[in-house]
Amino acid sequence: xxxxxxxxxxxxxxxxxxxxxxxxxxxxxxxxxxxxxxxxxxxxxxxxxxxxxxxxxxxxxxxxxxxxxxxxx
Numbered sequence: 001x002x003x004x005x006x007x008x009x010x011x012x013x014x015x016x017x018x019x020x021x022x023x024x025x026x027x028x029x030x031x032x033x034x035x036x037x038x039x040x041x042x043x044x045x046x047x048x049x050x051x052x053x054x055x056x057x058x059x060x061x062x063x064x065x066x067x068x069x070x071x072x073x
Contacts, residue, residue, distance in 0.1 A: 001063075004063075005056055005059045005060060005063065006056070008058075008059035008062065008063070009044065009055035009056045009058070009059045012058050013040075013052075013055045014044070017040070020041060023036070025038055025041060027041040
């Protein structure tokens with residue numbers, strides 16, 4: 001399950017970054033909403049561990065919801 005969650009975390013980050021880039025955001029060393037700069041607009045592997053963990057929490061939550069739905073069917 002860990003490799004699956006890892007891949008999901010990467011995809012979750014990639015989707016977030018794609019939305020930001022489409023909205024005109026770029027990389028910046030500090031978040032600046034006025035300039036639309038964000039330090040997490042980097043590949044998932046380059047994120048700080050705490051940022052990676054946020055994506056992994058989302059992945060774990062999604063899997064848990066899917067399991068719950070399957071069990072209810």
